[in-house]
Amino acid sequence: MRDRIERQMEQRTTMLAGVSHDLRTILTRFKLQLAMAEGDVKGVEEMRADVDEMQAMLEDYMAFAKGDSSEEASRVNIRQMLRECRKQAAHSGKAVTLKMPDENITVSLRRHAFKRAIDNVLSNAVRFADNIVITARRSKRFLTIVIDDDGPGIPADQREEVFRPFYRLDTARQQETGTNTGLGLSIARDIIRSHGGEIKLSESRRGGLRVVIRVPV
Ligand SMILES: Nc1ncnc2c1ncn2[C@@H]1O[C@H](COP(=O)(O)OP(=O)(O)OP(=O)(O)O)[C@@H](O)[C@H]1O
Ligand SMILES: [Mg+2]
Structure with missing residues (x-):
């Protein structure tokens, strides 16, 4: 009880x-x-x-x-959604680029929730890095969205930990302390998993963090 x-x-x-x-x-x-x-x-x-x-x-x-x-799933134009995300993230003053193939990608998603997951990842990237690149592609079975940045990245042994609620890296390099609660990534993972997908962290070729979001379509 x-x-x-x-x-x-x-x-x-x-x-x-x-x-x-x-x-x-x-x-x-x-x-x-x-x-x-x-x-x-x-x-x-x-x-x-x-x-x-x-x-x-x-x-x-x-x-x-x-x-x-x-929220119910609806057909979402991924270019349109990512353009919105890019534009909002660019308000930070950082360079945010979107790279996508020419053809339209339309996927059935819970739009608001899914956008929230991408926004959470982007709000971290613009906080830690100067250059952020979003790429999206669709294969037969998956939509894959990759967000690369050129910030300090996350050490390999912390890449699972940061998904825990309220977990933040305990380093002096934390910018703008105070307002961040350590929930963004755990919320993003919940949302992506509820779409049957997965969100994973690795090292970007740009030196910073790479976030890969993959959902079945
Ligand atoms: N792109 C990134 N580069 C370097 N470190 C990152 C990046 N994204 C997240 N982190 C690290 O992971 C931690 C957890 O991120 P998360 O988004 O869950 O929380 P937060 O950004 O600290 O707070 P909130 O999202 O609630 O405002 C961050 O505090 C930071 O230490
Ligand atoms: Mg965050």
Whole structure:
């Protein structure tokens, strides 16, 4: 009985932390855009898109809390989605490049959740590196998205650990301490696994971290 209550508490706390994490990521972008919005109509457009995204996310959480099934899968244009991710990540001022084959890739995904997973990975990359490259390709059975950066990377023996909730590398090189909770990668892994896929870390040829996301299509 006591175990069960503890488990429930833990689940709720993790969920609450997840909600705050997602909202904070978007709100950070929101504030940046606001700061730059003066006389810039385009910035206002993006702000609206962010508000819509936040609203959709909250509705998902509420549906989940009520016990309804959460977001439904839909056909997603991967180029369109990754362009959005790229653009948002580039607000950091870092160089973010997207490389994709010319043909359209359309995959059935829970769009908001999947985008959140990519955004979490990108928000790390722009924090630690200056140059980030996103590549995407589709084979017969898989969609593969690779995010390479030229930052300090993660030592091989820590590449599994960083997926644990609240786990952060204990090094002096942690930039911008304080606001990061160590949840981004564990949330990303949950989302990718719930799509039947996997997310793995290795070393990028650019010297930094390589994140490989692979989901069956
Ligand atoms: N691209 C990267 N380069 C170097 N280290 C990284 C990179 N991505 C993640 N890490 C390390 O992995 C840790 C865990 O990342 P994770 O995204 O889960 O948490 P966080 O970024 O610290 O906090 P949050 O995502 O909740 O804001 C980070 O604290 C950092 O030490
Ligand atoms: Mg993170």
